[in-house]
Amino acid sequence: MWILLDNYDSFTYILLHYLQQTGNECVVYRNDELSVTELAALNPERIIISPGPETPLQAGITMDVIEHFHKTTPILGVCLGHQALGMYFGGKLVHTPYPMHGKTSEVTHNDHPLYNNIPSPCTVMRYHSLAIDEIENTGLIPLAHTVDDNTLMALAHETYPCVGIQYHPESIGTNDGQQLINNWAKMY
Known part of the structure; x- marks a missing residue:
């Protein structure tokens, strides 16, 4: 079973x-609905950390979930979840030059398995005013950036099964969102 940690998004x-x-069972729990111990008792195969309106430090058990599971359980962070992963591993959370709420951007990516069968550049939908920056010497690998201002749009950890995407794959404005989710389901 997969767990989708809902950050009230x-x-x-x-x-x-x-x-x-993807054909997998997935159950939603809000970020204040259960403890990390209760979540661990469910023995999740994968954890997805949702977007949300706050910062990672204000998102219930989000940071504690990363602390507990990052070495053993694949984690996908989306938007706020991406920011939480970036912060956990030592990246810097910064304000974007201007809010990107409901804005599409062209994104270029590398040949990481997360982007199999997805063209580069690709169009993605963004809903954020914070972003992760300065990931050098954190163990994080940049996977994708915006074409226009080089904002980090996706990352993965070099050792642990953790991937973050800043944009929203579930938005109709993201052309290959389902493909990206399918690719993540095949990783690890």
Whole structure:
């Protein structure tokens, strides 16, 4: 069973639908609905950390979930979840030059398995005003950046099964969102 940790985001159940399209059972829990101990007792195969309106440090058990599971359980962070992974491993959370709420961007990516069968550049939908920066010497690998301002849009850890994407794969404005989710389902 996969666990989708809901950070009180309006896109959570659309993201759930995308995750279910992979053929895997996925259950949603809010970030204050259970403890990390209770979550561990569920023995999740994978954890997805949803977007949300706050910062990672204000997102319930989000940072504690990363602390507990990052070495053993594949984690996908989306938007706020991406920011949480970046912060946990030592990246810097910064304000973007201007809010990117409901804005599309062209993104270039490398040949990481997360992007199999996805063109580069690709169009993605963004809903954020914070981003991860300065990931040098953190163990994080940059996977994708925006074409126009080089904002980090995806990352992975070089050792642990952790991947973050800043944009929203579940948005209709992201052309290859389901493919990205399918690719993540095949990793690790």
